[in-house]
Amino acid sequence: MPAAYYDDDGNRVKQCTKCKKVLPVEEYYKHAEGVTADGLQPRCRHCTLAKYREQNRRRAKKRKQKSHKLNKLHVDWIKEQKGKLSIRETARQFSKKFFAYKINPSTVQRIFAGKIHVDAGEQDTISIYDLLAGASDLTGSVEDYVESLDPKKVKL
């Protein structure tokens, strides 16, 4: 990792490990003491911020996917609505009952049709959101896609 140094004009500069630009040390955030020899972040301010933005974006995406995770309770509740409520109404009531959870009517339809089951006590079930998002990238059916996944985690 290149540390800060003095250039030919006597300016203290440092090369960013990401964008490779040689910039004045003022363009770098300080690092926690003792981590780097010069006490500065290896990436320039611009690249450091870009890194955090990307991390935040990924974490936000993860949170969003978590909120779409259906467990047995959810699936059972949806099954109970079959014959009582329409698909659309079930989806609407679902988000009311389970607070922030939103569900796609097409997922309700699949559960009504008996095409999605969640095992009892299965903590690590795959998110239906992931499942449908992944399936849309395939030319085959959702069933084909699910077959390519760990069969212990998803059952159709």
Ligand SMILES: [Zn+2]
């Ligand atoms: Zn940079």
